[in-house]
Amino acid sequence: MTLSIAFIGGGNMARSLIGGLASRGHKPAALHVAEPVDSLREGLQSDFGVAAYGSAAAAADGAAVWVLAVKPQVMRAVCEELAPLAQAQHPLVISVAAGIGTRQLDQWLGGGQAVVRAMPNTPALLGAGITGLFANPATDDAGRERSAALLHAVGPTVWIDDEARMDAVTAVSGSGPAYVFLLAEAMTAAGIRQGLAPEAAQALVTQTLLGAATMLSQLDEPAEVLRARVTSPGGTTQAAIETFEAGGFRALVDSAIAAATERGRQLSAAHD
Ligand SMILES: NC(=O)C1=CN([C@@H]2O[C@H](COP(=O)(O)OP(=O)(O)OC[C@H]3O[C@@H](n4cnc5c(N)ncnc54)[C@H](OP(=O)(O)O)[C@@H]3O)[C@@H](O)[C@H]2O)C=CC1
Numbered sequence: 001m002t003l004s005i006a007f008i009g010g011g012n013m014a015r016s017l018i019g020g021l022a023s024r025g026h027k028p029a030a031l032h033v034a035e036p037v038d039s040l041r042e043g044l045q046s047d048f049g050v051a052a053y054g055s056a057a058a059a060a061d062g063a064a065v066w067v068l069a070v071k072p073q074v075m076r077a078v079c080e081e082l083a084p085l086a087q088a089q090h091p092l093v094i095s096v097a098a099g100i101g102t103r104q105l106d107q108w109l110g111g112g113q114a115v116v117r118a119m120p121n122t123p124a125l126l127g128a129g130i131t132g133l134f135a136n137p138a139t140d141d142a143g144r145e146r147s148a149a150l151l152h153a154v155g156p157t158v159w160i161d162d163e164a165r166m167d168a169v170t171a172v173s174g175s176g177p178a179y180v181f182l183l184a185e186a187m188t189a190a191g192i193r194q195g196l197a198p199e200a201a202q203a204l205v206t207q208t209l210l211g212a213a214t215m216l217s218q219l220d221e222p223a224e225v226l227r228a229r230v231t232s233p234g235g236t237t238q239a240a241i242e243t244f245e246a247g248g249f250r251a252l253v254d255s256a257i258a259a260a261t262e263r264g265r266q267l268s269a270a271h272d
């Protein structure tokens, strides 16, 4: 029997997960979504054939797994609305929200719930995501296996032992695709400034990022070694890398990831 899964919130992240699950053969009728925005709800229905609802309780009622995919700022209100149903049905609850902790989620849902915190990323849409997972003590082995299997449909999963580290997972891989897209934007604009046609610049940048990421994932060699192989002494790459280093590239990346990690902590504290 296909597992019935209710997504509460049908925005960017839910769409990526639903798209990934649907394309990997999960029965669309077993995927329920609650989403207040008409256009998003209708789009999910027409694109993936899921059952879409305007209210969280209608989507969640009877589902074995609830995936909470609303913004952190509305999570408390959503959980408190769902608490009576959670107490009656005790689903496996998986939250993908940045910052919000399992203790908070459990408390807002009325207590005694199996709660898994998951941090996926949008490449899940193409089955190319990665998800960090943390389970609260009320989650049994079956619940851990079930949540890992669900997220594994859209990419590899990594269990994180210390929940505090989930903010670092969020900062590195949850937000990470946006950093790569920013790099793509900047490289494309720079290529155009050097005289390339926009379509050519975009094609060159996209395939370069894909090729480099494929090398990182398929060759058992560290980034540093792969970089050295591109960098001929006194050549073009060296000129670029020296410019990056002189501009404080590594320190900037470090500060950006520290800021994202800290924002996760703040989101938790703000909703305690
Ligand atoms: N986007 C990403 O790359 C990632 C996001 N996340 C996490 O996923 C969560 C969702 O993010 P994202 O998808 O980007 O956000 P979105 O705003 O795109 O999606 C959230 C959706 O939930 C809807 N919503 C609000 N209240 C309710 C409710 N009571 N019941 C059902 N749906 C409701 C929102 O409607 P409305 O706009 O009207 O409020 C919105 O359409 C966040 O907690 C985020 O931290 C995690 C990993 C990666």
Ligand SMILES: O=C(O)[C@@H]1CCC=N1
Binding pocket: 098, 170, 174, 175
């Ligand atoms: O920006 C955010 O807060 C969410 C969490 C990770 C990616 N997007």
